[in-house]
Amino acid sequence: MDHRRRTPELLIDLDRVAAQYHELTAGLPGCTVHYAMKCNxxxxxxxxxxxxxxxxxxxxxxxxxxxxxxxxxxxxxxxxxxxxxxxxxxxxxxxxxxxxxxxxxxxxxxxxxxxxxxxxxxxxxxxxxxxxxxxxxxxxxxxxxxxxxxxxxxxxxxxxxxxxxxxxxxxxxxxxxxxxxxxxxxxxxxxxxxxxxxxxxxxxxxxxxxxxxxxxxxxxxxxxxxxxxxxxxxxxxxxxxxGRAVVAAAGTLRATVIGTALRHGRRWIHLDVGAFNGLMESLETGNQLRFPVTDSRAALTRERCHLTGPTCDSQDTIMFDVELSAGLRTGDEVYIASTGSYTSVYASSFNGFDPPVVRCVRAVLPSAG
The missing domain is CATH 3.20.20.10 (Alanine racemase)
Structure with a gap:
């Protein structure tokens, strides 16, 4: 990952898009694929x-x-x-x-x-x-x-x-x-x-x-x-x-930790991206859509955290009880995989926070899950 680039940033692996398309055409022979472009x-x-x-x-x-x-x-x-x-x-x-x-x-x-x-x-x-x-x-x-x-x-x-x-x-x-x-x-x-x-x-x-x-x-x-x-x-x-089956796995969302807090015995990790500026599907699914998540610290010692967005809205939470490196702090990065679908199209600038910048790349993203 290029940590010099600002976040939030959505990376789309075009090789992964191609691989997902080929998987569908091979697995469903005889079906003509019309990509639902609304999701990306x-x-x-x-x-x-x-x-x-x-x-x-x-x-x-x-x-x-x-x-x-x-x-x-x-x-x-x-x-x-x-x-x-x-x-x-x-x-x-x-x-x-x-x-x-x-x-x-x-x-x-x-x-x-x-x-x-x-x-x-x-x-x-x-x-x-x-x-x-x-x-x-x-x-x-x-x-x-x-x-x-x-x-x-x-x-x-x-x-x-x-x-x-x-x-x-x-x-x-x-x-x-x-x-x-x-x-x-x-x-x-x-x-x-x-x-x-x-x-x-x-x-x-x-x-x-x-x-x-x-x-x-x-x-x-x-x-x-x-x-x-x-x-x-x-x-x-x-x-x-x-739509989702073609592009979701191709996306990785780079986010920066903007703050942490201990509340009611659980650590909250606040990111510069959340439900309103990229991850609206967190709200749509009642936080049940579980994105694979890793972080730049990559520590062996892990802890469960609540992952939340930058706005002042209490609904702006991505996932609860996410396993991340212990000791994450402001300035570290978090990588949210399987975010190639709907992330950019649903995003707004609510509370003044920018949607992710989209950058297409090739064959550099880890597999989701």
Whole structure:
């Protein structure tokens, strides 16, 4: 680590990004990968993935603009946000993007007006299984509604193209894909009776990154998805939209200890980065997301500490009971691994503390866990 550089600093190992992408493509053969760029849209990350042949998924027209700057063809991109501003739809369609998600009549009307003739895919509600970073419940409809909406798309001059679902971020249960794929089969059966045949099944993201605990092997996810796809009434191209699984392990967040304190028998280590300027997922998960952590002192004698951020907000705590070197003091550095996803995009300047500077590197970061 270069201790001369200021902190907080987020290091992204592009070689690790490439390795994670290759692991997914090898482990889920036959699935086209559309990287969910919302979790890390850094231009060098996008360029690395584009060079590997990865495709992309966007949630807004400005995200599509970022991809265009990296040379990505909008025609190869999915717009998977089910509810979009009309202006974003029109901008994306004008650039050549032609596949849009939706889950309501209102969205169909917007798409028919702003992207006439576009291909559309309906968002199914996924069976509620709690994921490591709960994120579902806002979008998605049931089988009957999904079928009716796709038929309604045809009536509006749109192209009923596919079905999508998302089981939730950091899903640690491979069987979570089973029930949604059974629902997809039902939609396909109902549409076939109306002579409508789909051309895409989007099984979403949710594939986990490895934090301080182990995760099921990718082969377990592949087996569950393969079994579910085998139950579909006819063969259809399959898309996945991983984000965290591609970039989380590539990130290491360098932070500096700005103070320590002993409170109620436990040492608190205050860093120059916290929940509001980089680690919002600590709050989202109730401090249950356990990032691997090391420090510059690397002492053999260890002690358990509470790791917290720089702001005056009491919620600004990253993790409780973290094992670190005994005797950490102001000026030492702490390294938080598996921080390549969502760290930079969620960050604000709350209380005046700067978000991390992002620096892309190659093959210098230790493995998470």
């Amino acid at each position: 849209p850094h231009p060098e990350v996008l360029a690395e993935l584009h060079g590997l042949g990865c495709r992309f998924e966007v949630a807004s027209a400005p995200e599509l603009d970022l991809l265009a700057a990296s040379g990505v063809d909008p025609a190869d991109t999915l717009f998977s946000n089910p509810v979009k501003p009309v202006g974003h739809i029109a901008r994306a369609h004008a650039k050549g993007l032609w596949r849009f998600a939706f889950d309501s009549e209102d969205e169909l009307d917007k798409l028919a007006a702003a992207a006439p003739g576009a291909a559309v895919y309906v968002r199914l509600a996924a069976h509620q299984i709690r994921s490591g970073v709960p994120s579902e419940g806002k979008f998605g409809v049931d089988v009957a509604t999904a079928t009716a909406l796709l038929l309604g798309a045809r009536d509006r001059g749109l192209r009923p193209f596919g079905v999508a679902f998302h089981v939730g971020s950091q899903m640690l249960l491979p069987q979570a894909w089973r029930a949604p794929l059974r629902a997809v089969a039902q939609v396909m059966d109902k549409l076939a009776a109306e002579q409508v045949f789909l051309q895409m099944v989007n099984v979403g993201g949710g594939f986990p990154a490895r934090y301080a605990s182990t995760v099921p092997p990718l082969s377990d996810y592949a087996a569950a998805i393969t079994t579910g796809l085998a139950g579909l009434p006819y063969e259809v191209p399959v898309v996945i939209e991983p």
